[in-house]
Amino acid sequence: MKTIAVELAYFLRGRARQNLKVLMLYCAFLVAMILIYALLFRSLMWNLEGREFSLIAGIYWAITVMTTLGFGDITFHTDLGYIFAAVVTVSGVIFLLIILPFGLISLFLAPWIEHRLRNRLAAELPKETSGHVVIFGIDAITRAFIGKLQARHIPFVIVISDHDEALRLVDEGLRVICGSLTDASLLTAVRVAAARYVVANLSDPENATICLTVRSLCQTPIASFIDDPEHGNLLRQAGANQVIALHKILGRYLAIRSTTCGALAHVLDSFGDLLIAEIPVHGTPFSGETLENAGIRQRTGLAVIGIWERGSFMVPTRDTQLKDHALLVLAGSRAQLESLEQLTGERAKDDLVFILGHGRIGCAAATFLERKSVPFILVDRSENPSCTEHITIYGDATIRHVLKDAGIDQARGLIVTTNDDSTNIFLTLASRQLLPHIRLVARANREEAVEQLYRAGADFVVSNASVGAGILFNILESKASAFLTEGVSVFRRPLPESLVGQTIADSQLRPRTGCSIVALEPTHGDSLVSPPPDTRLEKGITLILIGTPAQEELFDTAIRDH
Numbered sequence: 001m002k003t004i005a006v007e008l009a010y011f012l013r014g015r016a017r018q019n020l021k022v023l024m025l026y027c028a029f030l031v032a033m034i035l036i037y038a039l040l041f042r043s044l045m046w047n048l049e050g051r052e053f054s055l056i057a058g059i060y061w062a063i064t065v066m067t068t069l070g071f072g073d074i075t076f077h078t079d080l081g082y083i084f085a086a087v088v089t090v091s092g093v094i095f096l097l098i099i100l101p102f103g104l105i106s107l108f109l110a111p112w113i114e115h116r117l118r119n120r121l122a123a124e125l126p127k128e129t130s131g132h133v134v135i136f137g138i139d140a141i142t143r144a145f146i147g148k149l150q151a152r153h154i155p156f157v158i159v160i161s162d163h164d165e166a167l168r169l170v171d172e173g174l175r176v177i178c179g180s181l182t183d184a185s186l187l188t189a190v191r192v193a194a195a196r197y198v199v200a201n202l203s204d205p206e207n208a209t210i211c212l213t214v215r216s217l218c219q220t221p222i223a224s225f226i227d228d229p230e231h232g233n234l235l236r237q238a239g240a241n242q243v244i245a246l247h248k249i250l251g252r253y254l255a256i257r258s259t260t261c262g263a264l265a266h267v268l269d270s271f272g273d274l275l276i277a278e279i280p281v282h283g284t285p286f287s288g289e290t291l292e293n294a295g296i297r298q299r300t301g302l303a304v305i306g307i308w309e310r311g312s313f314m315v316p317t318r319d320t321q322l323k324d325h326a327l328l329v330l331a332g333s334r335a336q337l338e339s340l341e342q343l344t345g346e347r348a349k350d351d352l353v354f355i356l357g358h359g360r361i362g363c364a365a366a367t368f369l370e371r372k373s374v375p376f377i378l379v380d381r382s383e384n385p386s387c388t389e390h391i392t393i394y395g396d397a398t399i400r401h402v403l404k405d406a407g408i409d410q411a412r413g414l415i416v417t418t419n420d421d422s423t424n425i426f427l428t429l430a431s432r433q434l435l436p437h438i439r440l441v442a443r444a445n446r447e448e449a450v451e452q453l454y455r456a457g458a459d460f461v462v463s464n465a466s467v468g469a470g471i472l473f474n475i476l477e478s479k480a481s482a483f484l485t486e487g488v489s490v491f492r493r494p495l496p497e498s499l500v501g502q503t504i505a506d507s508q509l510r511p512r513t514g515c516s517i518v519a520l521e522p523t524h525g526d527s528l529v530s531p532p533p534d535t536r537l538e539k540g541i542t543l544i545l546i547g548t549p550a551q552e553e554l555f556d557t558a559i560r561d562h
């Protein structure tokens, strides 16, 4: 009843009310037309054929003829009568069967449907909503983040100013509130004070506005992306708790995997004093050896927790051979990495990395390599207006002679980081063909490109969306997991009750979930890296595990919730 009243109320407001008046006038016109035809019908019947009909019969005749029903029970038998009937039929078709439905659709049905569609957008979240994540701005990164939230059943709402985009998102089944970002009432509508986190993923000025507006209302933590790393302090001042310079991080991830220089340059992430590093086998004394013979553990104390080979990751066994083009994932302390560096030596001098694309990410990769004294050459078809430091070779990298002339044959590493995925795929294909042994790291702007880049021959693909989403999720979960690269994560979990007192071998963690224990973190003292299978799992310790996202999920459902 209430909904019918709401729908009826729509027709009594604004333009709908105007349209209703037009419809009334048109109907009055039609009634008048029928009456006139009825009177004419009576008069013609009487004068031409001497037959008498009532006014009601006249109206009945006019309506059946105008609507082309023409039952044939009352008909003229004279030429003039036929002509009159034809005129009535044609005018009926035009005014009753064409103009009336057309008017009804364009003046009522279409605006009403549009009104209904607009009304699909909720104006505010239900009062009881809490613990949700408020996301400003939707792109590949926040979409990947939303995927993670949905997998963990964490509620969220997307805030967006573009109405059409908002409706598209609602059609996808997402919770959306539409409004102006500078409007404080919008924040009240998304119940920001009761939210778990706010994610600001718009331009730097817009993110700053969001931070200031949120802070004027409540202390809900805010994670904000920034385009320009120099804006970090500004955003912190505006109220952001976490500032993510994503381009810088992506540049660093690409650079770390492209170079063969010293071990300490390869640290990807850290859990307290436990560092996770990725180091190419190439150039180390371990090349071609089995893991057991390489004796990395005995010589440095570092644990090899994984091996990458052209996009596929595996947890090694003692007999795994360390191929020259593979990359070792190591876990250990800074001191242990230093002893590895002594063993392998600093190899920056004979290294040369080509960076294709001098945008923000390419520039960040160059800055990282520069700091590690790794020689590099940048190629871009146009100037980077915000960088005056790096010398660039100008030319379209997809044209073969441009890279040849720049001396790509001498390169040991290659970073493909243009803003266009098909260009990246093409450059990966062409470079892999030209230089089969080059260490090739590519950036994926869209998730779909990850697989294609691997197939084109990339050794590593760093995806903007997964890195961004991974970082956001780390922040949300207070760094429960570290991002390594596509498809593998190192994550931290408190020891589940069900495993207390068991040895690692008894716990059957690897057969049950596929995850491997990287280290054990006691409540006090140093972490135990790569613990042997007979280590007993004591109450209160924290596990650091490595696995694919699916295995991580399995750990959470099969072990943790037990």
Ligand code: ADP
Pocket (backbone or CB within 6 Å): 247, 356, 357, 358, 359, 360, 361, 362, 379, 380, 381, 382, 383, 384, 395, 396, 397, 398, 417, 418, 419, 420, 423
């Ligand atoms: P981001 O800042 O995310 O790295 P940008 O769009 O700023 O992305 O940078 C991408 C860079 O890649 C631009 O400087 C662009 O000129 C460059 N680029 C794109 N296609 C080619 C190409 N075919 N050859 C060389 N450079 C390219």
Ligand code: ZN
Pocket (backbone or CB within 6 Å): 358, 362, 363, 364, 366, 384, 387, 388, 389, 390
């Ligand atoms: Zn630069």
